[in-house]
Amino acid sequence: MATTPAPRDTPPASPLAPIAELTVRGIILGGLITLLFTAANVYLGLKVGLTFATSIPAAVISMAVLRYLPGATILENNIVQTVASAAGTLAAIIFVLPGLVMIGWWQGFPYLLTAGITATGGILGVMFSVPLRRALVVDTDLPYPEGRAAAEVLKVGAGSREGEAESGRGLKLIVVNAVASMGFAILTQTRIVVAEAAQYFRVGAGATGISGGLSFALIGAGHLVGLSVGLAMFAGVVIGWWIALPILTAHAPALAGVGVEAWASGVFRTDVRFLGAGVIGVAAIWTLLKIIGPVMGGIRSSIAASQAKRDGAIVAVGERDLSIGIVVAVSLAILVPIAGLLWAEIAGGPLQPMAIPLIAGALVFVLVLGLVIAAVCGYMAGLIGASNSPVSGIGILAVLAASLMLVGLFGRGTPPETTQALVAYALIVTGIVFGVATISNDNLQDLKTGQLVGATPWKQQVALIFGVIFGSLVVPPVLQLLATTLGFQGAPGAGPNALAAPQAALISALAKGVLGGDLNWNMIGIGALIGAGVIATDETLGRAGKLRLPPLGVGLGVYLPMAVTLPVVIGAVIGSFYDRWANRTGDPEYARRMGVLTATGMIVGESLWGVGFAVIVYLSGSDAPLALVGEGFATPALIGGTLAFLALLWGLYRFTRRTVMAG
DSSP, X not given: OOOOOOOOOOOXXXXXXXXXXXXXXXXXXXXXXXHHHHHHHHHHHHHHSOOOOOHHHHHXXXXXXXXXXXXXXXXXXXXXXXXXHHHHHHGGGGGTTHHHHHTTSOSSOOHHHHHXXXXXXXXXXXXXXXXXHIIIIISOOOOOHHHHHHHHHHHHHHHHHTTOHHHHHHHHHHHHHHHHHHHHHHHHHHTSSOSEEEEEEEEXXXXXXXXXXXXXXHHHHHHHHOHHHHHHHHHHHIIIIIIIHHHHHHTSOOOTTOOHHHHXXXXXXXIIHHHHHHHHHHHHHHHHHHHHHHHHHHHHHHHHHHHHHHTTOOOOGGGOOOOHHHHHHHHHHHHHHHHHHHHHHHTTSTTGGGHHHHHHHHHHHHHHHHHHHHHHHHHHHHHHOTTTSOHHHHHHHHHHHHHHHHHHHHOSOOOHHHHHHHHHHHHHHHHHHHHHHHHHHHHHHHHHHHHHHTOOHHHHHHHHXXXXXXXXXXXXXXXXXXXXXXXXXXXXTOOTTOBOOHHHHHHHHHHHHHHHTOOOOHHHHHHHHXXXXXXXXXXXXXXXXXXXXXXXXXXXXXXXXXXXXXXXXHHHHHHHHHHHHHHTSSOHHHHHHHHHHHHHHHHHHHHHHHHHHHHHHHHHOOSOTTOOSOGGGHHHHHHHHHHHHHHHHHHHHHHHHHHHHHO
């Protein structure tokens, strides 16, 4: 699958003398930042079903701390953000594991078992993505929006300390946009302005709507991913919201007393998202077929580099991955504790007589599907960024595959206690594979950042393992605390303030549907057909030399809520207009770089506030601790918020253009 062409990146030349990179203090600082980011992501993910990418705020915090310590370097800052981002990303395991509590299999989150599932999947994710680096990071035109943004943050921070004029202007742009982005995000929490503008309405016998989040981070992400991906996502919005949703709601009339918004939103969650999952599934398979050649080439290059190093050849610092021998050995060694974890769940239960085929099948499943998912998630992160990748959609496909594997072994119509045990087993296997997905979705983004700042790949890969370990230690107690104090909706004994955990509820419902034989496959099948049509369209456009529509981008537009996708589309269009203006300036490359820093600042500000607000929500115990007005202020907040957002957005890009012209 092609993307908007972009020039290949050439990393900075390696210095003659080694400089600090993989340091003890860097690992420790990354671990400390992890405590905050992982806890924040766990809470927000369970509350609203979304997590935020942590690499950029981690880079900002790292620079703020290390600049006061002697000998700090850009490469050491990069290691800190690598550790912290890996751990923060691993918190997405919450999209699966709470399902074990919801179905009544777990009463809480046993520490060693929860940490073991999280750690083994995460370490496999690191290992599986090592041979993908050359294919998906070095020899590629993928944009890696967050990886580039993090690299710009690191380079601007380092450059400003050295007195470089351009870096000083760039740092000013990042700070101004970050403050504006953070300030508006804070304002939305007061409810004086809305965080999302939405309107739902009837269309004949059905219903649909239009919604967009007032999020500078999403606008910035759109600027970075480019027009091709943005238009592909818009095509997905049209298919999902303005074609499929009116048809599906017309065939599922609202119940008495149910409003248009609740009606349309409910059908979107129960039907349209599965349509999107079908598109994503076909697009993921197509993506794998398209990149399997480069991936195999990357594996061969890794083997050749290891052999050359053993023969005494000098390998450039920027090309030194963990050796393929270490990757294979660690991957196989991790299967031992995975087998132990699976046995701990089977022993003494109705599945124990089938323990050997169950564990053997699961290990093969984790290896094979894990490799596929690592490649697909890495590609998606390169295409649209780690925070926008539909990792939960990959979780949906993984749990479907795991459940079908168990149906093949046990059939359907098993006793209720056996069915419950099979659902739990499917969720645990999916949890391990999901760890692979979340980490591969993140660490190729980190490796792109490393490539752009001249880092050593194997040192980053070691740092990623540290990040996985730190995250695995933090996730279980946070989950246990939230489970015992608030609970999860649908779980036995859940209280009035129970967390929704929407992805975990959906994934556990899928497992029960497949193993119970009552899952409706219609939407997934129709989505797969749509995905095939999108692939054919994209290939036709490519042969004609036209702007491409990446199928995964289309799948995202169908699968994700419009409030998330539409701002990305708008940001992509704005970024396209800005780049056209930049091409007419005296120094187009410089002007485009300033645009990237503008988008980066938007992401930085809102991301940092996301961390802070999660802490405030957790400490206060309130869903809206900063609210200053009530529901009666909704209309002024909608009109005033939208106008303020557009005015501020215009002002920020105007400021960027003036900065470029002044330089």
